[in-house]
Amino acid sequence: MTTTDMPRPVDADPGRAVSKKPPRSAGGGGLRRAVPATTLLWILACLYGLPVLWFILSSLKPASDLFSYPLTLVPRNPTLSGFRAAWDSANFSQYFINTTIVCVITTILTVGVSCCTGYALAKYDNRWLKAFFLCILATTMLPGEVMLAPSFLVVRDLGLYNSFAGIILPAVLTATGCFMFRQFFLTVPDELVEAARIDGARELSIFLRIMVPISRPIMLTLAILSFQWRWNDYIWPLLMLNDPNKFTVQIGIQSIVGAQNINWSVLLGASVISMIPLIAVFLVFQRYVMNADINAGLKD
Secondary structure (H helix, E strand, C coil): CCCCCCCCCCCCCCCCCCCCCCCCCHHHHHHHHHHHHHHHHHHHHHHHHHHHHHHHHHHCCHHCCCCCCCCCCCCCCCCCCHHHHHHHCCCCCHHHHHHHHHHHHHHHHHHHHHHHHHHHHHCCHHHHHHHHHHHHHHHHHHHHHHHHHHHHHHHHHHCCCHHHHHHHHHCCCCCCHHHHHHHHHCCCHHHHHHHHHHCCCCHHHHHHHHHHHHHHHHHHHHHHHHHHHHHHHCCCHHHHCCCCCCCCHHHHHHHHHCCCCCCHHHHHHHHHHHHHHHHHHHHHHHHHHHHHHCCCCCCC
């Protein structure tokens, strides 16, 4: 039994190209999946941004238009009288200087202390350090109001009442900062530290020349958060300060509120003024945080 190879049919038109289906785009499915998520994010952004936009535009309205009916988003007669009255009615220039001093010093100390604490908790194996870390985390389970009375008594007995040091020192060590640095340093391979020790580097040199540079993204993130916390802090400075020349911005805004009535135009203007440094700090440092390479200097 023999088999013969059957000749393949020859295309009658050699010049005609064989039609092929175009390959399905690999990014098409990803684009379809991204559209609902992006739409949802835009909806949430609008929901959160609308009150802020209303707040800022309301600060440009005269007092007579704030509660006029029907309510309008865009001011009919925009004016800066609320900002000028807020700046002139209180010593805002001194309040800004005081708050800036407190925020800058507290932020620097918070970042430095948290970095040192996080490195020790991550790279040293000691049961007492683990117990200390649990104590730090336990402070996050207590409301801040619970710690006000004992903190006030300690600061008063140390002779720091009515001083900037009484505001700064209790806010230096934060559980959030220690936890952030500890979790970051846990991702750094122990072999990197051991190699530095074998090469003869001391512990302080390892920390300053290796660990601190690669933790720059966490340092900038904590710096932004710490500056924001201290700038918006109201209760603790209110308890610690009784000298008007040492008041912070938030206490200055509260002083605008009268006992019988509230000038909402002035209050809104003062509130918007207090937001400007926070927005400026975030816009300046956001670029460094987003562009930083967390794994810089580390190789497998």
